[in-house]
Amino acid sequence: MRSAVFWSVDANALSDADAAALIACLSDGELSRYQRFARVVRQREFLLGRVLLRFTASRTAGLAFDEINIVERPGRAPMLQFPSDFLVPIEHEFSFSLSHSRGWVGCATSFDTPLGLDIEALDTSRGIDAVGNVAFSAGEILWLSSPPQAHKIAAFYGLWSDKEALYKLMSPIRDVAELPELVNGSVRQASGVGWHAQACILADFAVSICSRYPLASIKQIHLEGTAPPAWSRQLALAAEAPSAPL
Structure with a gap:
């Protein structure tokens, strides 16, 4: 049963202070690209998109946020780098895709397709x-x-x-x-x-x-706030919430 997750977050809610804190997460290549965007909204979409990608990859793979590295590739999608001792089972294939529009940022992830x-x-x-x-x-x-x-x-x-x-x-x-x-x-x-x-x-x-390949399900998660600690708290609270009665 193949599945995917669609994660979304509102970059319009990103404050100057939040942006300054998140910039520290970027690699040199990411920072160089971030600085080339002329429009603030596009900068923030890029910044939050790269932070969201690290967060979703770390959650999907069961790794720490700072264990995920992103390599920029001009004209192509970025490439994720996992720790050298992290092995994806041969029957699985980790995939992601990013998109943005009007300040909203989305990331789709799957280990199946x-x-x-x-x-x-x-x-x-x-x-x-x-x-x-x-x-x-x-x-x-x-x-x-x-x-x-x-x-x-x-x-x-x-x-x-x-x-x-x-x-x-x-x-x-x-x-x-x-x-x-x-x-x-x-x-x-x-x-x-x-x-x-x-x-x-x-x-x-x-x-x-x-x-x-066909997907049996797509889980949709809208993340509140603009920082990984807030997202982690949100997901932890959601996991602790009692299931609705059948």
Whole structure:
């Protein structure tokens, strides 16, 4: 039974003091990239994204936060480095994917399957028809013209998010100049050869997780606060809470 976890955190809540404290967690390569961002919101998305990645990897692998190292790779996703004596069982494969939008940061993790994650804010002011005519295939454009106007924004961003997540899933293993069609005839596709897409819940956003293998479940965890100690306390309290009666 393959599974994944979708972790989310609000970087808009990050104060200057919190940011200054978290910067100490970054490696030299991460710090160099952090300093190149001109916009504060983008700096904070990057900073909290790298801290969130360390936190989720340490929780998933059962390691201490400071045992996880991140190596920046220009033009590619960052690479996680585990301690030399940490061995992932051969039947498992640790995978992660990061995404951000409008200050929100998400990280998908799994020990069962490679992943691609995308988060897109539902921007009602965007000219989605013009963007869709450039980004989507003829079949996808035709499908997008069918929903009522009230549902068109969600349909557009759901399609866009699936495409972005699918690109992240497939780009490490093959040329993705052409992504698979997400509409077959008039039917919206949620899976194909080597990929399976599922939506996650985040208010006012479209969130897509694409996996190489089907997922039986995706656990969603929204982390309160902006620092690993607060997140650890939140998870500990959740673990101690009594289960709801059946």
